[in-house]
Amino acid sequence: MATLITGASSGIGAEFACQLAARGDDLILVARRSEKLDELAAALREHHGVGVITIQADLAREGAASEPWADIAARGLTIDTLINNAGFGTSGDVADDDPSRLEREVQLNCGTLTALATHAAADMKRRGAGTIINLASIGGFQPVPHMAVYAATKAYVLSFTEALWAELRPYGVRVLAVCPGPTRTEFFDTAGENAAVGRVRSVESLVAGALRALRGSEPSWVQGLDNKLVTRGVVRVVPKRLVLAVGGRAVRPVTDGPD
Numbered sequence: 001m002a003t004l005i006t007g008a009s010s011g012i013g014a015e016f017a018c019q020l021a022a023r024g025d026d027l028i029l030v031a032r033r034s035e036k037l038d039e040l041a042a043a044l045r046e047h048h049g050v051g052v053i054t055i056q057a058d059l060a061r062e063g064a065a066s067e068p069w070a071d072i073a074a075r076g077l078t079i080d081t082l083i084n085n086a087g088f089g090t091s092g093d094v095a096d097d098d099p100s101r102l103e104r105e106v107q108l109n110c111g112t113l114t115a116l117a118t119h120a121a122a123d124m125k126r127r128g129a130g131t132i133i134n135l136a137s138i139g140g141f142q143p144v145p146h147m148a149v150y151a152a153t154k155a156y157v158l159s160f161t162e163a164l165w166a167e168l169r170p171y172g173v174r175v176l177a178v179c180p181g182p183t184r185t186e187f188f189d190t191a192g193e194n195a196a197v198g199r200v201r202s203v204e205s206l207v208a209g210a211l212r213a214l215r216g217s218e219p220s221w222v223q224g225l226d227n228k229l230v231t232r233g234v235v236r237v238v239p240k241r242l243v244l245a246v247g248g249r250a251v252r253p254v255t256d257g258p259d
C-alpha cells in the first residue's frame with residue numbers, strides 16, 4: 001500500500017509528503033524536477049524510515065497519467081491514497097495569453113487529475129477502500145476575471161470531486177476536495193503575486209487541516225473561517241456582476257488594462 005502524491009517537489013505536495021511520512025505512509029512522489037523529489041525522498045527515508053519512490057513526469061501532456069500509472073502497476077504497488085495536487089495558475093487576460101500555456105493548465109489541473117482519479121477509483125471501488133484528495137481552491141467557487149482559466153479549472157475540480165464523493169461513498173472510498181485560500185508556496189512565482197488575495201497561510205496549517213477534514217465526512221473542505229464565509233455565503237447571495245467586479249479588481253495586475 002502506498003500514497004501517491006503529484007506535484008510533490010514543492011509547496012503543498014511536499015508538505016503532504018512530510019506529514020504523511022511522519023505517520024508512516026510509504027510514498028510515491030511525482031513531478032518534473034527529479035532532483036527535488038530525490039532530495040525529499042532521501043530526507044523522508046532517513047527521518048521516518050518509510051519507503052519512497054520518485055517518478056519524474058510532465059503531467060501537463062495529454063495522456064500523461066498512463067505512464068506513471070503503468071509504472072506503479074508494473075512494480076506491483078497498490079495505491080491506498082491518491083493526492084492529486086499538481087497544478088499551476090496563470091494571471092492576466094485570456095486575450096493576451098498563450099493558448100498552448102492555457103491548454104497545459106487545463107490538461108494538468110483537470111485532464112490528468114481526472115485520469116489519475118479514474119484509475120484510482122476503479123481499484124478502490126473494487127477493494128472497497130481508499131482515499132482520493134483533489135486540490136481545488138477557493139478560486140473554484142466563482143469566476144475570476146484575470147485568472148479566468150485557473151478559476152474555471154478549480155470549479156471543475158470541485159464539482160468533479162464532490163460528485164465522485166457521492167459515487168464512491170457507498171463503496172467505502174473517502175473522497176475530499178481540499179480548497180485552500182492563498183498559501184505560501186512557489187505557486188505565486190508562476191501565477192503572479194497579485195493572485196494572492198486575502199490572508200496568506202502556511203502549508204503546514206493547510207495540510208494539517210486537510211488531514212483533519214479527511215476524518216470527517218464532508219465532500220469538500222475550505223480552509224479558514226474568512227474563506228468559508230466568502231465561498232459558502234457571500235458569493236452565493238451577492239449578484240454575479242458584483243462578484244465579477246470585486247474578484248476582477250482584486251487580482252488585476254497593476255500594470256494591466258487600458259489607461
Ligand SMILES: NC(=O)c1ccc[n+]([C@@H]2O[C@H](COP(=O)([O-])OP(=O)(O)OC[C@H]3O[C@@H](n4cnc5c(N)ncnc54)[C@H](OP(=O)(O)O)[C@@H]3O)[C@@H](O)[C@H]2O)c1
Pocket residue numbers: 006007008009010011012013030031032033034057058059060061085086087088089108135136137138179180181182183184185186187188190
Ligand atoms: N498556493 C496557493 O495559494 C494555492 C491556493 C489554492 C490552491 N492551490 C493548489 O494547490 C496545488 C499545489 O500548489 P502549490 O501552492 O503547492 O504550488 P507549487 O509550490 O508551485 O507546487 C506545484 C507542484 O506542481 C508540480 N507541477 C507543476 N507543473 C507540473 C507538470 N507539468 N507536471 C508535473 N508536476 C507539475 C510542481 O512540480 P515541478 O515543477 O517539479 O513539476 C510542484 O511540485 C495546485 O493544484 C494549486 O492550484 C494553491
